[in-house]
Amino acid sequence: MTQKDDGIKLTDDQQKKRRSRSVAIALSLLAMVVLFYVVTIVKMGPEILNRPL
DSSP states (O other): OOOOOOOOOHHHHHHHHHHHHHHHHHHHHHHHHHHHHHHHHHHHHHGGGGGOO
């Protein structure tokens, strides 16, 4: 016995809002990654580029 389950159907407005939230979350995560990278480089200082290989 199988049961047809189509799941939840979102309206176009709900899909647009979900996409907007997803983009906002992605941009926030990207900003945090860039911020952590910049803070790490600043804490290491410019001498990190002059280290011996």
